[in-house]
Amino acid sequence: MKEFEPKIVYFLCDWCGTGGCETASAHHLYYPENVLISRVHCTGSLSAVHILRSLIEGADGVVISGCHPGDCHFETGNYRARRRVAVVKSILETLELGPERVWFRYVAHGEGRRFVDTAAEFNDHLKKLGPNPLKLRRDT
Amino acid sequence: MSKVFKLDESVEKSVKKLLTFLLNKGRIRGALVLQKTDGNSAVAYSLITDADALASACPLCPLMPSNAASVLSRLTLQESLPEPLAVVLRPCELRGFIELVKHGQGSLDKFLFISSVCGGVYPLKMVQVDGSVGEKLPQYWDAVKRAEIAPEIRPTCRACERFVPLGADMTVATMGESGLETKCTIFLNTDKAMGFIEGMEGKLAEEKLETEAIQQHKQKRKAEKNKLYDEIGLEKYGLSGMIDMFGKCIGCHGCSQVCPICYCEVCTFESRDLEPKPAEFERDLNKKRAIRVPPDTLFYHLGRLIHVAISCVGCGSCTDVCPVDIPVSSIFLKVRESVQELFDYVPGMDPEEAVPITKFETEELVEFED
Numbered sequence: 001m002k003e004f005e006p007k008i009v010y011f012l013c014d015w016c017g018t019g020g021c022e023t024a025s026a027h028h029l030y031y032p033e034n035v036l037i038s039r040v041h042c043t044g045s046l047s048a049v050h051i052l053r054s055l056i057e058g059a060d061g062v063v064i065s066g067c068h069p070g071d072c073h074f075e076t077g078n079y080r081a082r083r084r085v086a087v088v089k090s091i092l093e094t095l096e097l098g099p100e101r102v103w104f105r106y107v108a109h110g111e112g113r114r115f116v117d118t119a120a121e122f123n124d125h126l127k128k129l130g131p132n133p134l135k136l137r138r139d140t
Numbered sequence: 141m142s143k144v145f146k147l148d149e150s151v152e153k154s155v156k157k158l159l160t161f162l163l164n165k166g167r168i169r170g171a172l173v174l175q176k177t178d179g180n181s182a183v184a185y186s187l188i189t190d191a192d193a194l195a196s197a198c199p200l201c202p203l204m205p206s207n208a209a210s211v212l213s214r215l216t217l218q219e220s221l222p223e224p225l226a227v228v229l230r231p232c233e234l235r236g237f238i239e240l241v242k243h244g245q246g247s248l249d250k251f252l253f254i255s256s257v258c259g260g261v262y263p264l265k266m267v268q269v270d271g272s273v274g275e276k277l278p279q280y281w282d283a284v285k286r287a288e289i290a291p292e293i294r295p296t297c298r299a300c301e302r303f304v305p306l307g308a309d310m311t312v313a314t315m316g317e318s319g320l321e322t323k324c325t326i327f328l329n330t331d332k333a334m335g336f337i338e339g340m341e342g343k344l345a346e347e348k349l350e351t352e353a354i355q356q357h358k359q360k361r362k363a364e365k366n367k368l369y370d371e372i373g374l375e376k377y378g379l380s381g382m383i384d385m386f387g388k389c390i391g392c393h394g395c396s397q398v399c400p401i402c403y404c405e406v407c408t409f410e411s412r413d414l415e416p417k418p419a420e421f422e423r424d425l426n427k428k429r430a431i432r433v434p435p436d437t438l439f440y441h442l443g444r445l446i447h448v449a450i451s452c453v454g455c456g457s458c459t460d461v462c463p464v465d466i467p468v469s470s471i472f473l474k475v476r477e478s479v480q481e482l483f484d485y486v487p488g489m490d491p492e493e494a495v496p497i498t499k500f501e502t503e504e505l506v507e508f509e510d
């Protein structure tokens with residue numbers, strides 16, 4: 001049987017997140033091909049609804065990476081994002097809809113290694129979890 | 141001990157008397173209260189400036205025909221009130237309005253908030269279908285007098301632990317008050333309230349708001365809440381349960397229309413952005429070979445939860461209007477509690493405290509970092 005290959009949506013902020021990704025490419029570091037990068041201006045501008053929509057419309061998991069605390073290009077966007085992610089994960093947890101399919105991890109501009117490691121680690125994590133049941137349903 | 145004003149007429153009559161006094165003295169420009177329609181068959185919020193029109197008002201009628209929070213937001217969205225307006229509303233409605241104001245959807249200026257220790261309200265369907273609320277009133281007030289939960293009130297109210305108003309200028313005592321038909325005690329919570337009643341016939345005194353009866357009633361509501369948790373049994377739902385529960389949703393979005401917290405002019409879930417396009421149907425069909433149409437029922441409800449969980453005041457309006465009897469607010473109950481606990485937040489409690497999702501601490505929630 002073909003090994004399950006998760007579909008991952010990776011939201012990166014335009015600044016540190018994207019920077020980390022570019023640093024990775026400059027160093028020829030690779031991340032799994034099943035990771036779909038989606039850039040947002042700031043993690044603070046990412047709507048919680050987008051996270052949910054990704055999970056409903058076909059993603060097995062969602063990662064969000066922005067600047068480390070204190071480094072946000074817009075100063076406070078990452079702190080706001082953290083609150084939003086906390087809300088989404090709490091809701092998914094209470095309803096038992098798989099909060100573990102959403103990750104929030106800071107990646108700095110220079111952290112190309114951390115970026116590819118996160119992608120690979122999340123990929124392994126989702127392989128263990130299996131396909132997201134939400135995306136498989138025909139009756140939602 | 142708190143200041144109270146005592147009148148010797150029934151609670152309902154006393155509140156009307158108070159409003160009449162305020163109108164006649166010119167202390168308020170008008171009053172927003174529940175009023176019976178001329179045919180007596182319906183109850184609706186009305187703005188009243190003529191004291192005579194108060195004759196058909198029923199300020200404490202146990203119904204919530206629309207959520208006063210949304211009404212007040214509409215009145216003050218553009219600018220705050222030019223002159224004082226007295227409003228008689230339920231504790232959850234007041235909290236809803238305070239929450240809306242915090243979201244920039246209105247202004248608290250110049251309101252005189254009159255609320256009551258709340259015995260709950262009946263489902264709207266009881267008025268629409270058989271008009272039976274009138275017949276229930278004696279049994280309702282009898283239960284309130286004995287500090288019991290009135291039979292047949294909405295499940296949300298049975299399980300509501302915040303039935304003592306927060307943020308009201310005046311609080312009408314009801315729970316456990318044995319002489320409801322002949323006398324009325326109104327707590328004067330603010331200096332503003334003191335000023336408004338000055339010169340009115342009645343007796344000033346001091347009493348304790350949170351009586352023994354109220355404490356005991358709180359325990360009863362708490363027990364009902366736990367019962368409701370068990371009935372709904374959210375934890376055994378998981379994905380399949382959620383899909384089943386919302387499976388009969390007809391997508392009317394009535395639950396969001398009546399929700400005081402769902403204030404967006406254009407709802408995300410009604411926007412073109414989320415309107416499925418033919419190519420998207422095609423894409424989904426290629427993947428799944430069968431899909432529910434219109435799609436996104438669960439998406440709508442989870443999305444709504446994400447938007448309202450933090451500010452949901454548990455008013456129960458959403459459940460009340462659902463045409464297919466989905467217990468929306470009961471499902472939301474546990475979810476909103478978990479989110480509100482996360483930030484130690486009580487919606488509508490303190491107008492000065494910002495909604496948690498609009499602020500942050502630099503050091504917090506590290507457990508949500510991966």
Ligand code: SF4
Pocket residue numbers: 230231232233258259260261296297298300301302303454455456
């Ligand atoms: S939810 Fe609570 S405050 Fe609101 S009407 Fe019911 S009992 Fe009263």
Ligand code: SF4
Pocket residue numbers: 388389390391392393394395396458461462463464465466468
């Ligand atoms: S009111 Fe009921 S049927 Fe209408 S959208 Fe809400 S849950 Fe669905």
Ligand code: SF4
Pocket residue numbers: 395398399400401402448451452453454455456457458459468469472
């Ligand atoms: S979600 Fe339901 S219970 Fe909560 S505030 Fe809105 S209408 Fe009231």
